Every structure is written in structure tokens, then in C-alpha cells.
Amino acid sequence: MKTIHIEKQNSSIFVGESYLNIKNYLPEKKCFLICDENIYRHYSEFINQFDYIVMGCGEGNKNWQTIEKIIGQLLERGADRNSFLLGMGGGLVSDVTGFVASIFMRGLEFGFISTSLLSQVDASVGGKNGINFGKLKNMIGIFNPPKFVICDPVLLQTLPKREVRSGFGEVIKHAFIKDEDLYNFLNDNCEALLNLDPNLMEDLVYRAVSIKTEVVEGDPFEKGERKKLNFGHTIGHAIENNSDLTHGEAVSVGMNLACQLSQELCELSNSDAKKVDDLLQKFELPLEHDVSADTINQYLIKDKKKNRSTIDFILLKKIGEATIVTLPIEELKTKVIALCAKS
Ligand SMILES: NC(=O)c1ccc[n+]([C@@H]2O[C@H](COP(=O)([O-])OP(=O)(O)OC[C@H]3O[C@@H](n4cnc5c(N)ncnc54)[C@H](O)[C@@H]3O)[C@@H](O)[C@H]2O)c1
Ligand SMILES: [Zn+2]
Known part of the structure; x- marks a missing residue:
């Protein structure tokens, strides 16, 4: 223990x-x-x-x-x-x-x-x-x-298998925003982890909890650094609420979309963006959705993390490092329309 x-x-x-x-x-x-x-x-x-x-x-x-x-x-x-x-x-x-x-x-x-x-x-x-x-x-x-x-x-x-995969969505998020070693651990042990090997799972849960604890201790009321835990969640929540996807599945789709924006706005490399997609797929998590841009945008306006006319959006600089970018909501809405048109 x-x-x-x-x-x-x-x-x-x-x-x-x-x-x-x-x-x-x-x-x-x-x-x-x-x-x-x-x-x-x-x-x-x-x-x-x-x-x-x-x-x-x-x-x-x-x-x-x-x-x-x-x-x-x-x-x-x-x-x-x-x-x-x-x-x-x-x-x-x-x-x-x-x-x-x-x-x-x-x-x-x-x-x-x-x-x-x-x-x-x-x-x-x-x-x-x-x-x-x-x-x-x-x-x-x-x-x-x-x-x-x-x-x-x-x-x-x-736990039903679909819920297991959903949980991995959240663990993978921790790796992407904070811990390249955890990314490697997930990538190297995918099959045993999906089969819930007890020792590996204890190690994994401990690592993920440690990351979240460190972030929360530094920012208990989500004024700064803790916002990074919302990677994949801003658009993910909009998708979760308007589809049959579980939380972790919707966050997986949200991370894929946030990575596409990261390539455009903060120079995430193509190879790291591919690593993100590959790991999500290895854990049998979805990258695609069928929610319209209009529905997503209506949800974004009500996001409780938005400010008056901007929203703090989490982007990835590289595997293991996230950044907070304040985007005007109107700009994000335009980007969502473009992302949905691509998929
Ligand atoms: N407070 C927070 O910081 C925080 C963070 C993330 C998510 N959440 C919230 O957590 C909820 C999602 O959590 P979740 O994915 O655990 O959903 P959940 O609690 O609904 O569990 C998913 C399903 O699995 C079943 N289940 C759970 N454990 C089981 C087990 N050991 N054996 C068999 N069945 C089991 C549940 O009955 C349910 O049907 C959302 O409401 C989300 O908003 C809160
Ligand atoms: Zn979550």
C-alpha cells in the first residue's frame, strides 16, 4: 500500500x-x-x-x-x-x-x-x-x-470494460500534461494495464494520484496551474453532454481536438500529436464524434470556466507539458467550426 x-x-x-x-x-x-x-x-x-x-x-x-x-x-x-x-x-x-x-x-x-x-x-x-x-x-x-x-x-x-477504458482516458491526460515518463509507462504496458494487472494498476493509480495531488496542492482553488487538468475537457464536456460517450471517451476526443489546436497555436510537433492519437487508440479510446459545431459552441458559452468573453483553454506544447492560453470565446467558436468541418 x-x-x-x-x-x-x-x-x-x-x-x-x-x-x-x-x-x-x-x-x-x-x-x-x-x-x-x-x-x-x-x-x-x-x-x-x-x-x-x-x-x-x-x-x-x-x-x-x-x-x-x-x-x-x-x-x-x-x-x-x-x-x-x-x-x-x-x-x-x-x-x-x-x-x-x-x-x-x-x-x-x-x-x-x-x-x-x-x-x-x-x-x-x-x-x-x-x-x-x-x-x-x-x-x-x-x-x-x-x-x-x-x-x-x-x-x-x-468494473465494466468500457468504464475501465474511460478511466484510462483520464490517466493518459495526466501523462500528456505533466509526465513524459508516465506516457512511456502507459505506452510500454498497454496490454497488461488493460487486463488490470494488479501490481501495475497500483503503480499507475499511485503515479496518477501523485500528479494530481501535486497540482492541487499548488493551486487548491483552480486559479492557475490546476486549470491544466482541464486538458481535453472544455470541448470534451460539450461532447459528453450531447452524445452517448462516457466522460473518459469524451475527454479522449477533446484531447485530440485540443492537440489539433495546439499544432496551430503553440507549435505542438506533428510527431507528438501523432503520439497522442496513437496512445489513445491503443487504449481503445475514440478520436471522433458526431456532435455539431453549433451544439458544442452553445455549450461553451455556458462553461463555468469561462470569463466574460474569454475562456482559458489548455493546449499541449509537447508530451508532458501543457500551457494555459486565454482565447476569446468568439475565436474558439470559429476554431470549433473549422475542427468539426475537418472531421
Ligand atoms: N470531483 C471530481 O474531481 C471529479 C473528477 C472527475 C469526474 N468526476 C465526476 O465523476 C463522474 C464520473 O465518474 P465515473 O466514471 O466513476 O462514473 P460512475 O460513478 O457513474 O461509474 C461508472 C459506472 O460504473 C459503475 N461502477 C463503478 N465502480 C464499479 C465497480 N467497481 N464494479 C462495477 N461497477 C462499477 C457505476 O455504477 C456506473 O454505472 C462524473 O459525474 C464526473 O463529473 C468528478
Ligand atoms: Zn475528467
């Missing part, structure tokens, strides 16, 4: 720890476990030891109704200010659990057992949580870190 402690957030991530050891991490408080229907189906024997609440699966449930239902159940079962919430699931469950814990009775302590690759490498670090507002992703939320996150590679064995 490897431990990463985020000093400023007083939050610890335990990579390679067994979820079965959870009792060692829970405080002496009344604990409520929150999970979704899939997690309950796979891990009911474990979950039945807790007072638990099951929410519906999928982004469509990341909304106010779910928050109200969970708060209703917590009240019914006598939760109070001294209770502890344990989210067991992917990014959906952790975002919702963290949000409920942050607002219920002005805030409870909480922790996660992170069950998807995407949540282990991304949603587990950084203290962001929240819900969607209609079709707008993560519009309502708060920065508030969990006490702990358990990332057990064993849990990934039951």
Missing part, C-alpha cells in the same frame, strides 16, 4: 489498501454508507454491515432530487452533526456523497471507497464535489476534501 497525504486539505489517499480494512479508517461515529445500485449489486455482502443508502446509477441521478432523497433518509435514520458519510462508488457517488456531507447540518465528515478507475485517479483527489443542473455538468457544488480515500485495485475487477 502507498499513502499520499494532501497537507493543505488534511486528506489522505491510500492506494492499494483493501476496502475490507475500512473499519481501520472510520472514526468512532455513526456511519452511513452511500452507494449506487450497481455497487450494491456487486458488493451487497460488504455493504450490508453498514446503515446504507442506495442511489440510482448514471449522470441523470446527479441532481437535486437525489440530494433531497438522501437527506430525507439521513434524517429518518437519525443522522446528526456527528455522523460520518462513507461514499462507495465511482465519481458519481463520491461527488454526491461529498456534496450531501458538505451541506447537511452545515457539514459532516466524509470519506470514500473509490471503485472506478476514473474516480481513483481523478475524482478522489482535489476536494471538488457537486451535482449537475439540468444538462449542465457540475454547476452546483463546493470544494471540500474527504478525510480519506481508499483506492483498492481489486474493486476494478468488476
